[in-house]
Amino acid sequence: MRTFLGSLTAVLLLVTACGNGSGTAGDTGPIKIGASLPLSGPVADASEPAYAGYKVWLDRLNRGGGLLGRPVELKVLDDGFDQNAVISNYNRLIGQEKVDLLLGTFSSKLNLPASTVAERHKMLYVEPSGGATEIFERGYEYLFFAQPSTSVDLPEQFVAWVKSLPPEKRPATAAYPTQDDPNTDVAIEAFAKELGALGVRPVYSQEYAPETTNFDTIAAAIAAARPDLIVHGAVSADGAGLIKALQKQGFSPKILFQTNSPSVVSSFPEAVGPANTEGILTSVAWSPATPYPGNAEFVADYTKAYGRPPTDDAANAYTAGQVLEAAVKAVGSLDQRKLADWLHANTVQTIVGPLKWDERGVPDGDMLLAQWQRGELEIVAPESARTGGPVITPKPAWAS
Amino acid sequence: MTGLAQTLAFGVLVGGVYALAASAMNLIFGVMRIVNLAQGAMLMLGAYLAYSLWRATGLDPLLLTLVTAPALLAVGWVTYYLFVERARTTDPPTALVTTFGLALITTGVIALIWGNEWRLAGPGYAGRSFTVAGLHLPQAQVYACLVAAVVLGGLWLVLNRTWLGRSVRAVAAGPEGARLVGIDVRRVWAASYALGVAAAGAGGALLSVLYPFTPSSGYHWIGLMLSIVVLGGMGSMAGSVLGAVLVAVGEALTSAYLSPGWATAVPYLVIVIVLLARPQGLLGARLREDMSRA
Amino acid sequence: MTPTRLRRAAIAAAAAALAAFPLLSDNAYWQNLAIMAFLLAIMASAWNIISGYAGYVSLGQSAFLGIGAYTAAIAATALDVSPLLTAPLGGVTAAGAALLLALAGRRTRGIAFVIVSFAFLELAAIVASNWSSVTGGNHGLALPLPTWDSDYLNLPFYYALLALLALTVAGSWAIRRSRLGAGLVAIRDDESKAEGVGVPAARYKTAAFAASAFPIGVAGGVYGYYVSFLEPAAMFDIVIALQIVLAAHLGGVGTLWGPVAGAFLLEPLAQFTNQSLSGPDAGSWRLIIYGGLLSVIVLFFPKGVIAELVARVRRWRGAEPPALPGRRLTPVPRALPWTPQPSPGTGPLLVVEGLTRHFGGVRAVDGCSFTVERGSITGLIGPNGSGKTTVFNLLDGGLRAQAGTVHLAGRPIHALPPHRRARAGLARTYQATRIFPSLTVLENLLVPGRGSRAGSGTGSVAGSTTRAREWLEFVGMGEYAGHPAGRLSYGQQKLVELAQALMLEPRLLLLDEPAAGINPALVERLCEIIRTLNRGGMTVLIVEHDLPLVLSLCDRVHVMAEGRVLASGPPGRIEHDPAVQDAYLGEHTTAGAAK
Numbered sequence A: 001m002r003t004f005l006g007s008l009t010a011v012l013l014l015v016t017a018c019g020n021g022s023g024t025a026g027d028t029g030p031i032k033i034g035a036s037l038p039l040s041g042p043v044a045d046a047s048e049p050a051y052a053g054y055k056v057w058l059d060r061l062n063r064g065g066g067l068l069g070r071p072v073e074l075k076v077l078d079d080g081f082d083q084n085a086v087i088s089n090y091n092r093l094i095g096q097e098k099v100d101l102l103l104g105t106f107s108s109k110l111n112l113p114a115s116t117v118a119e120r121h122k123m124l125y126v127e128p129s130g131g132a133t134e135i136f137e138r139g140y141e142y143l144f145f146a147q148p149s150t151s152v153d154l155p156e157q158f159v160a161w162v163k164s165l166p167p168e169k170r171p172a173t174a175a176y177p178t179q180d181d182p183n184t185d186v187a188i189e190a191f192a193k194e195l196g197a198l199g200v201r202p203v204y205s206q207e208y209a210p211e212t213t214n215f216d217t218i219a220a221a222i223a224a225a226r227p228d229l230i231v232h233g234a235v236s237a238d239g240a241g242l243i244k245a246l247q248k249q250g251f252s253p254k255i256l257f258q259t260n261s262p263s264v265v266s267s268f269p270e271a272v273g274p275a276n277t278e279g280i281l282t283s284v285a286w287s288p289a290t291p292y293p294g295n296a297e298f299v300a301d302y303t304k305a306y307g308r309p310p311t312d313d314a315a316n317a318y319t320a321g322q323v324l325e326a327a328v329k330a331v332g333s334l335d336q337r338k339l340a341d342w343l344h345a346n347t348v349q350t351i352v353g354p355l356k357w358d359e360r361g362v363p364d365g366d367m368l369l370a371q372w373q374r375g376e377l378e379i380v381a382p383e384s385a386r387t388g389g390p391v392i393t394p395k396p397a398w399a400s
Numbered sequence B: 001m002t003g004l005a006q007t008l009a010f011g012v013l014v015g016g017v018y019a020l021a022a023s024a025m026n027l028i029f030g031v032m033r034i035v036n037l038a039q040g041a042m043l044m045l046g047a048y049l050a051y052s053l054w055r056a057t058g059l060d061p062l063l064l065t066l067v068t069a070p071a072l073l074a075v076g077w078v079t080y081y082l083f084v085e086r087a088r089t090t091d092p093p094t095a096l097v098t099t100f101g102l103a104l105i106t107t108g109v110i111a112l113i114w115g116n117e118w119r120l121a122g123p124g125y126a127g128r129s130f131t132v133a134g135l136h137l138p139q140a141q142v143y144a145c146l147v148a149a150v151v152l153g154g155l156w157l158v159l160n161r162t163w164l165g166r167s168v169r170a171v172a173a174g175p176e177g178a179r180l181v182g183i184d185v186r187r188v189w190a191a192s193y194a195l196g197v198a199a200a201g202a203g204g205a206l207l208s209v210l211y212p213f214t215p216s217s218g219y220h221w222i223g224l225m226l227s228i229v230v231l232g233g234m235g236s237m238a239g240s241v242l243g244a245v246l247v248a249v250g251e252a253l254t255s256a257y258l259s260p261g262w263a264t265a266v267p268y269l270v271i272v273i274v275l276l277a278r279p280q281g282l283l284g285a286r287l288r289e290d291m292s293r294a
Numbered sequence C: 001m002t003p004t005r006l007r008r009a010a011i012a013a014a015a016a017a018l019a020a021f022p023l024l025s026d027n028a029y030w031q032n033l034a035i036m037a038f039l040l041a042i043m044a045s046a047w048n049i050i051s052g053y054a055g056y057v058s059l060g061q062s063a064f065l066g067i068g069a070y071t072a073a074i075a076a077t078a079l080d081v082s083p084l085l086t087a088p089l090g091g092v093t094a095a096g097a098a099l100l101l102a103l104a105g106r107r108t109r110g111i112a113f114v115i116v117s118f119a120f121l122e123l124a125a126i127v128a129s130n131w132s133s134v135t136g137g138n139h140g141l142a143l144p145l146p147t148w149d150s151d152y153l154n155l156p157f158y159y160a161l162l163a164l165l166a167l168t169v170a171g172s173w174a175i176r177r178s179r180l181g182a183g184l185v186a187i188r189d190d191e192s193k194a195e196g197v198g199v200p201a202a203r204y205k206t207a208a209f210a211a212s213a214f215p216i217g218v219a220g221g222v223y224g225y226y227v228s229f230l231e232p233a234a235m236f237d238i239v240i241a242l243q244i245v246l247a248a249h250l251g252g253v254g255t256l257w258g259p260v261a262g263a264f265l266l267e268p269l270a271q272f273t274n275q276s277l278s279g280p281d282a283g284s285w286r287l288i289i290y291g292g293l294l295s296v297i298v299l300f301f302p303k304g305v306i307a308e309l310v311a312r313v314r315r316w317r318g319a320e321p322p323a324l325p326g327r328r329l330t331p332v333p334r335a336l337p338w339t340p341q342p343s344p345g346t347g348p349l350l351v352v353e354g355l356t357r358h359f360g361g362v363r364a365v366d367g368c369s370f371t372v373e374r375g376s377i378t379g380l381i382g383p384n385g386s387g388k389t390t391v392f393n394l395l396d397g398g399l400r401a402q403a404g405t406v407h408l409a410g411r412p413i414h415a416l417p418p419h420r421r422a423r424a425g426l427a428r429t430y431q432a433t434r435i436f437p438s439l440t441v442l443e444n445l446l447v448p449g450r451g452s453r454a455g456s457g458t459g460s461v462a463g464s465t466t467r468a469r470e471w472l473e474f475v476g477m478g479e480y481a482g483h484p485a486g487r488l489s490y491g492q493q494k495l496v497e498l499a500q501a502l503m504l505e506p507r508l509l510l511l512d513e514p515a516a517g518i519n520p521a522l523v524e525r526l527c528e529i530i531r532t533l534n535r536g537g538m539t540v541l542i543v544e545h546d547l548p549l550v551l552s553l554c555d556r557v558h559v560m561a562e563g564r565v566l567a568s569g570p571p572g573r574i575e576h577d578p579a580v581q582d583a584y585l586g587e588h589t590t591a592g593a594a595k
Helices: A002-022 A044-063 A083-095 A108-120 A133-137 A156-164 A184-197 A216-225 A237-249 A268-272 A295-306 A312-331 A336-345 B002-032 B039-057 B065-088 B092-114 B139-161 B163-173 B175-180 B185-210 B215-232 B237-258 B266-277 C003-024 C028-053 C062-079 C083-107 C110-130 C155-177 C179-189 C191-196 C201-227 C238-251 C258-275 C282-300 C305-317 C388-396 C418-423 C441-446 C461-475 C490-503 C520-535 C547-553 C571-575 C578-594
Strands: A031-037 A072-078 A101-103 A125-127 A143-145 A173-179 A201-208 A229-232 A255-258 A281-284 A347-350 A353-356 A368-373 A376-381 B129-132 B135-138 C350-359 C362-372 C377-381 C403-408 C426-428 C508-512 C539-543 C556-561 C564-569
Touching: A031 A044, A031 A083, A044 A072, A044 A295, A044 A312, A072 A083, A072 C282, A083 A101, A083 A108, A083 C028, A083 C201, A083 C258, A101 A125, A101 A312, A108 A125, A108 A133, A108 A143, A125 A312, A133 A143, A156 A184, A156 A281, A156 A368, A156 A376, A173 A184, A173 A216, A184 A201, A184 A229, A201 A216, A216 A237, A216 B002, A216 B237, A229 A237, A237 A255, A237 A268, A237 B135, A237 B139, A281 A376, A295 A312, A312 A336, A312 A347, B002 B039, B002 B135, B002 B139, B002 B163, B002 B185, B002 B215, B002 B237, B039 B065, B039 B092, B039 B185, B039 B215, B065 B092, B065 B139, B065 B185, B065 C282, B092 B215, B092 C110, B092 C238, B092 C282, B129 B139, B135 B139, B139 B163, B139 B185, B139 B237, B163 B175, B163 B185, B175 B185, B215 B237, B215 B266, B215 C110, B237 B266, B266 C083, B266 C110, C003 C028, C003 C155, C028 C155, C028 C179, C028 C201, C028 C238, C028 C258, C062 C083, C062 C110, C062 C201, C062 C238, C083 C110, C083 C155, C083 C201, C110 C238, C155 C179, C155 C201, C179 C191, C179 C201, C179 C441, C191 C201, C191 C418, C238 C258, C238 C282, C238 C305, C258 C282, C258 C305, C350 C388, C362 C388, C362 C403, C362 C564, C377 C388, C377 C520, C377 C547, C388 C403, C388 C418, C388 C426, C388 C508, C388 C539, C418 C426, C426 C490, C441 C461, C441 C490, C461 C490, C490 C508, C490 C520, C520 C539, C520 C547, C547 C571, C556 C571, C556 C578, C564 C571, C564 C578
Parallel strands: A031 A072, A031 A101, A125 A143, A173 A201, A173 A229, A229 A255, A255 A281, C377 C539, C377 C556, C426 C508, C508 C539
Antiparallel strands: A281 A368, A347 A353, A368 A376, B129 B135, C350 C362, C350 C403, C556 C564
């Protein structure tokens, strides 16, 4: 086996030499864009629509003649929600596939190390997801977030709505259960702070581990505290899990806000019971109904290609593509430094509205407040993006 | 006081499902001395089967254990001969890596068939509770616990009242001796592995009503099932039932009185404490090869 | 060139190639692949120390990666220095944490230990995610980008891990060649026997756990800086733990280079399955293909792909060592390699009083008392089930007595652990031989070390080797020093086990049915050896079924029945003792009936 080691090294060197020999593609071939997505593992359900969102953007781009007069190719690798793999993948994309541009991956957990690889290689990195505060506090120059705002700004619309209520209709007490997750817990913290300033008294505040599936004891503790409002920092299935447990407790708060979960239109209503969705609030980055330029086209293209309407995650991926596209078209080259500089200085029109970034790569757009009304997820705020009726309050009791 | 009683009630009700899942793993461990890391993925396979049959036919997912258990029995039989048969004959790491490989394959196949979105079967009673003396007893949990008890009872009958069961116990006591009295040890191994997987299939159907699941949700069940097996005693079915209730109550109490953030640590703490303090578990026989002399 | 020189040249060439590689190519992909392969090789090589050599299969070894990474990152932030400088601190913390796992390794083994180590890993992850004031919890810890010029990119990581890999392999080599290494393999083969020949198993295992965790901890410090972001789920990852196991398996568990080679094979394979697939179903297919590879590899190459290929090539080239030829027995030398010193004190050498051990309701040994005179050959006989072997197990500490005392040369030894009893001057052989099959004959003798009575047995390895060869010559096994002990015949194994016991230079030699199952010529030789040893001044206690042998060999005989000594005296008198005849006749009738 010792000799084996030697021969392995020889093979390694040989292959490398060949790899180098091929050199970078010239300026006439297709432009290569690379990304890695967690297409397997616990967040695979969010990544598949994201992959589709990238594809829909790419197809539209190529139908319109590509970028800089060249067709565009997209190489997407799977990282299985594994940091180790996401680093290897971006290194491979940059070093081996010699991609010209990068697109980001999904979740804060993966975007943190992946953006580091990009920054080290001085490559523009537009991420469709990953709103955790830590990402933007490292002074990176090539990093841009393609959602309207980060987790800290999530409460904005909801708090504004609570403020608009007459004092007697405002919630007096609130429960704040949240998954121990870098995205949701900052959001929930921000909720608690801003609602506290309005005089809403916290009566329950606990984090649970990401693996938690059994919410019975948590729901029992919340029910015992009888809050008017529950703000739940959910990530995916835990949203439905807590609602089921609340139902079994026979406890329905006057107002229920959950992050993320209620926007998964394919499984949320089925899991909690279609009638039980009525009145549940959430916030979304995007809505199929908003009148931003290109949005209707995106929804139509996506639905045609995949036979179902796009999700929030798909829209976020599409937005990231739009941001990249705008920068390349405006700069007229693939010079990564110039692309980053341009994005720091300009506003990009996207399907989630106009986006503009500060020096950290944090956008200043608005998240949308959405509510389940009569079996549909409708936008209820801001007024300009409204699709549904006025906010239903108080939330009706559980149907069964 | 109702708070505590309510917490204990939750623990005991969940304990039934835990007991079924853990007994499945314990059967395989007791007879073959391998830790089947694929057991969690098999639970998920059972859950997805029950879910799609519920969607397609509207039949009750809990009653669908009658379908998922035999289906998983077949899966267990096939995978035994494809994977486990060879792994069994060698050292523990081989069996670990093999069954982990099997877990990955199963998870991949589930994702290919059903996609990666999380699912939860929602029959009418899923959101309702019985109220007894001020305690909420969720109907889904009560029914699931009853079904688990029936399946466990059936398993117990098979192991204690049939020729197959006697062979299984003989092989568990010592394959060499069993061979001497004319038992086809290979087939007994295959049968107990398949039975263990079938029990996981039944457990999966119960889970499909209780908690949302994704193809990769099986992983955290491995630690949970192992802790119950270890606590109750490796190879002891009664021990698994007792261990399941204790672990479930422990989780519920931790979640209610300490912090939900530490509830997931309970199974692992149980493993460490039990194996250090009383390696044979509560009701298990001492395994000489598994421990140093104290 | 000889195979050894060829091998050395190959290793040197591979090392040089790896050292020169980043200077020749600045391809980030290959550098990253190499870095990941180094990381896995370090972990697999370190894992091999505790799990390969000592046989304690750990599924928790990747916890040390996380512990090292967090320590190095937190220390670097606090001290405001590069995490590369604090990486060794990570190793120290990891080694400290390994002591906890070692504690578990003292109480459990086999599959139970595997489960504990898995729980250890998961608990470490839960602690890291809940202890958020220090670790940042699930928000993780972000580390600054490296300060060096971006032209160097990954070079510092590359060379740091390459150097660490070299050190780990060198350390693993040194351990395997040392007394510690032989002791660890002995523990894997037969832990209680190892303790019986004086191996301080608990101490050795603790050392091995620490030695195994340290490099992984240091690597964690470097790796954490490389990924620039630490998060509990990724740092305490069961998948990494299984990759370690798999890499070691690919190459060959318990070998020096196997885990390294396995890692170099596995990492590209893993990346290939990640990266060769594209499309939304890629994730599912990746799981299926990777899972399939795992299973196929361990199922079809249980000893390791590389180890089996090497074995196959050897067989093909006819390089397999030839079958051991039957050799004529050489006469037993007249002189011993070592002269027993007179034991201190007066009176009998061994005094056993009231020794008792019950198993449930069975009174295996029930108030057994007897003495062994200095310089005697004493026999312990009795029918089957009379408790003879249990007495031996109680004497050497393999079993704990429930009551009674044992004094050796005036010193109470009944409270000592087995390895201390061995050091006190007690050595034994077993009824069914229990040599260490994975070690060579010579290594089998090096496990106890030499002149153990002097203390902790830390005498020079060179001195021990000389003495070991002398004892092998003495029992007539000198020719077989380099052979794997597991391939010897039963009789030969008995001789090796005797030589192994003699390495302890015991005051009292316990022989458990030395003549059982070997041919008459060898029995003759064995008697010769025992007589020569006794003439040289060694006291011997024999349990034996073969009555004529005992009667011809022993000065004094104790007869046991039902767990106690029934009669004692010189062979001539015992032979005609009616009580003895009763006991044996009784046995013969029941034994005959049972058959």
